Amino acid sequence: MTHKITLIPGDGIGPEVASAARRAVDATGVRIDWEQVELNASVIQKTGQSLPEHVVESLQRTRVGLKGPVTTPIGEGYTSVNVALRKRLELFANVRPVRSLAGVATRFGDAKIDMVIFRENTEDLYSGLENEVVPGVVTGIKVITRAASSRIAEYTFAFAESAGRKKVTAIHKANIMKLADGLFLRCCRETAARHPAIEYQEVIVDNAAMQLVIRPETFDILLMPNLYGDIISDLAAGLVGGLGIVPGANMGEHHAVFEAVHGSAPDIAGKGLANPTAMMMSAVLMLIHLQEHDAARRLQSAIEHTYAAHRHLTHDVGGTATTAEFTDAVIEAIARVG
Numbered sequence: 001m002t003h004k005i006t007l008i009p010g011d012g013i014g015p016e017v018a019s020a021a022r023r024a025v026d027a028t029g030v031r032i033d034w035e036q037v038e039l040n041a042s043v044i045q046k047t048g049q050s051l052p053e054h055v056v057e058s059l060q061r062t063r064v065g066l067k068g069p070v071t072t073p074i075g076e077g078y079t080s081v082n083v084a085l086r087k088r089l090e091l092f093a094n095v096r097p098v099r100s101l102a103g104v105a106t107r108f109g110d111a112k113i114d115m116v117i118f119r120e121n122t123e124d125l126y127s128g129l130e131n132e133v134v135p136g137v138v139t140g141i142k143v144i145t146r147a148a149s150s151r152i153a154e155y156t157f158a159f160a161e162s163a164g165r166k167k168v169t170a171i172h173k174a175n176i177m178k179l180a181d182g183l184f185l186r187c188c189r190e191t192a193a194r195h196p197a198i199e200y201q202e203v204i205v206d207n208a209a210m211q212l213v214i215r216p217e218t219f220d221i222l223l224m225p226n227l228y229g230d231i232i233s234d235l236a237a238g239l240v241g242g243l244g245i246v247p248g249a250n251m252g253e254h255h256a257v258f259e260a261v262h263g264s265a266p267d268i269a270g271k272g273l274a275n276p277t278a279m280m281m282s283a284v285l286m287l288i289h290l291q292e293h294d295a296a297r298r299l300q301s302a303i304e305h306t307y308a309a310h311r312h313l314t315h316d317v318g319g320t321a322t323t324a325e326f327t328d329a330v331i332e333a334i335a336r337v338g
């Protein structure tokens with residue numbers, strides 16, 4: 001079967017890592033008809049739309065996307081196209097597996113880190129509701145609803161059960177935001193009660209940040225609202241070797257868009273320094289979603305072999321290879337892993 005997939009290279013290092021991931025996926029032999037659509041600052045400015053319609057139309061048609069990062073101007077300019085896309089397609093669950101990768105040195109020696117972050121993806125302080133009340137005073141509205149909180153909680157516990165995981169930790173700040181985070185937590189507790197086989201635990205976000213750094217191996221599944229999920233994801237990436245190696249998936253009822261945790265990395269864009277592993281592993285998650293389990297297994301195992309051999313690694317994980325050299329090594333390994 002041929003799958004039609006929307007490929008969004010994005011900007012910054014996006015086109016480099018997207019093309020690497022596409023080459024690696026194609027090398028598995030899986031049949032994909034890529035529909036490439038452009039989404040970057042110049043397209044956004046040219047169309048005058050913060051989320052250009054051609055991108056939405058393509059994803060509505062194909063229902064599955066592989067997406068590179070898109071830059072968002074800081075403190076000014078247009079609103080985040082990434083947030084807009086997640087809301088428009090109701091990609092309510094942001095799923096980010098964070099795993100130690102043999103061959104990547106971390107600060108934790110041999111401790112095996114294997115956690116999955118579930119981040120609510122459509123509300124919270126990402127509502128985009130900001131106001132200048134008077135000059136010098138602004139408000140930003142944090143939106144937490146029962147519907148969205150229960151939906152992400154149910155999705156998380158259902159995953160935990162089907163994947164044979166043991167424990168879900170809800171992360172919150174309900175000691176301060178008693179109403180907003182309080183509601184999120186109530187929804188988590190109600191959902192936990194319906195899944196008694198899964199151990200349930202709650203940790204305040206500041207304590208969670210510390211516990212993650214000193215005892216990362218004790219975490220299993222993490223469940224949290226949007227903003228904490230954004231921050232904790234980067235922290236967790238740092239535990240296993242950095243943003244270059246952590247993939248992600250934005251899941252909805254009808255659509256799925258796979259993208260790495262990292263952004264457009266303007267500091268290294270266009271230099272051949274980007275690590276495409278996170279994007280390739282996002283493609284592995286996509287292949288699993290497409291039920292292409294053999295191709296997914298071969299690509300994942302080719303990446304792992306390349307790291308274990310400790311040759312052709314990119315700069316961020318201690319090597320000297322370029323994006324293209326690492327990609328070539330993975331493609332060679334795909335042929336070998338059979």
Ligand code: NAI
Binds near residue numbers: 070072243262264
């Ligand atoms: P970033 O993730 O782009 O970069 C943070 C640091 O990690 C940089 O030093 C960068 O060089 C390094 N890094 C990131 N990915 C890497 C890779 N694959 N290989 C090697 N090194 C890598 O975060 P930053 O600088 O905060 O954001 C830059 C832009 O990206 C912003 O405009 C932000 O809004 C956007 N962004 C977009 C996302 C998306 O499209 N989903 C997600 C996160 C940020």
